[in-house]
Amino acid sequence: MYQSLHKHATTVTNPSRNICYTADNSLGDDVGAFGDRVRARRVQLGLTQDQVAKLVSVSRVAITKWENGTTQPEGENLFSLSKALNCDIEWLLYGKTDHKQITEPMSLYATTARRVPLISWVRAGEWTDTCQAATLADCSDWVSTTASVSRSAFALTVRGDSMQRADGQSIPDGAKIIVEPQFDPDHIAGKVVVAMLDGGNEATVKELMIDGPNRYLVPWNARYNPIPINGNCRIVGIVKQVVIDLCL
Numbered sequence: 001m002y003q004s005l006h007k008h009a010t011t012v013t014n015p016s017r018n019i020c021y022t023a024d025n026s027l028g029d030d031v032g033a034f035g036d037r038v039r040a041r042r043v044q045l046g047l048t049q050d051q052v053a054k055l056v057s058v059s060r061v062a063i064t065k066w067e068n069g070t071t072q073p074e075g076e077n078l079f080s081l082s083k084a085l086n087c088d089i090e091w092l093l094y095g096k097t098d099h100k101q102i103t104e105p106m107s108l109y110a111t112t113a114r115r116v117p118l119i120s121w122v123r124a125g126e127w128t129d130t131c132q133a134a135t136l137a138d139c140s141d142w143v144s145t146t147a148s149v150s151r152s153a154f155a156l157t158v159r160g161d162s163m164q165r166a167d168g169q170s171i172p173d174g175a176k177i178i179v180e181p182q183f184d185p186d187h188i189a190g191k192v193v194v195a196m197l198d199g200g201n202e203a204t205v206k207e208l209m210i211d212g213p214n215r216y217l218v219p220w221n222a223r224y225n226p227i228p229i230n231g232n233c234r235i236v237g238i239v240k241q242v243v244i245d246l247c248l
Contacts, residue, residue: 033069034066034069034072034092034093035066035067035068035069035072036067037091037092037095038063038066038067038081038085038092039067041085041087041092042067042085045085045086047084047085049063049064049067052081052084052085055080055083055084056073056077056080056081056084057080057114057151058073058077062077066081076114076115076116076151078092078093079115080114080115114144114145114149115142115143115144115145116142116143116145116149116153116154116155116178117141117142117143117154117155118141118142118143118154118155118156118157118176119154119155119156120156120202121156121159121202121203121204122201122202122203124154124156124179124194124196124202124203124236125196125200125201125202125203125236127152127154127181127236127237142155143155143176143178143243144243145178145240145241145243146241147178147180147240147241148240149178149180149240150180150181150182152181152182153178153179153180153181153237153240154178154179154181154237155176155177155178155179155243156176156177156179156194156203156205157174157175157176158171158172158173158174158175158176158177158205159173160173161173161221162205162206162219162220162221162224163192163205163206163219163220163221164220164221165220165221165222166222169220170220171192171205171220171239171242172244174244174245175242175243175244176242176243176244177192177194177205177239177241177242177243178239178240178241178242178243179194179236179237179238179239179240180237180238180239180240181236181237182237183235183237183238185235188208188235188238189208189209189210190207190208190209190210191207191208191238191239192205192206192207192208192238192239193205193206193207193208193217193235193236193237193238193239194235194236194237194238194239195208195217195229195233195234195235195236196233196234196236197227197229197232197233198232198233199232203236204217205239206218206219206227207219207220208235209226214228214230215228215229215230215233216228216229217229217233
């Protein structure tokens with residue numbers, strides 16, 4: 001490590017990685033590659049690789065690979081990493097931004113939001129639990145959620161009033177629903193599900209009711225009739241959260 005002393009600040013440079021810190025512990029402008037910036041910011045915040053991995057919901061090995069340049073995150077992982085390190089994505093990628101430093105790291109104990117892709121009802125009918133989360137490049141709309149969901153989760157915009165009750169819990173037209181395609185098929189009775197009926201070209205959202213050998217997709221709006229299902233339906237996922245924007 002080498003130190004160059006200046007009148008108002010001290011810069012410590014690591015010659016092997018070309019990473020600079022100023023006396024106030026902020027990152028200098030001379031930070032090198034993506035992995036170097038990730039490591040520099042993590043060290044600056046006093047976080048271990050395990051802690052960052054927990055915040056991003058990846059393994060510690062993944063963090064190691066990002067820092068040593070073996071791989072680089074994209075899409076949701078890149079977004080989550082920038083949040084965990086409280087820095088701008090542009091700075092992580094290119095090292096240039098006006099907002100490369102925020103004072104405090106994300107709390108390890110706070111409920112943190114993550115983003116899931118907002119897709120169409122047609123695409124939802126084609127979704128499976130092995131679908132990987134869309135990347136920033138191929139999905140322009142994302143929805144934040146605090147629900148505990150897998151990386152194959154997605155969001156839909158509700159259309160119509162079939163799930164809107166006159167009173168009580170409702171899923172109104174225009175609400176966003178967070179859908180988890182990884183679920184236990186033996187424990188979905190009474191759950192609100194996204195389902196694809198045979199012969200249809202898009203999915204629907206209803207409550208799944210099981211009465212002995214009979215199964216129904218039940219709307220919450222009494223003006224609509226339950227839909228009997230008997231093998232002519234595929235459950236795409238279960239609804240984990242409803243996100244409603246309140247317009248005053």
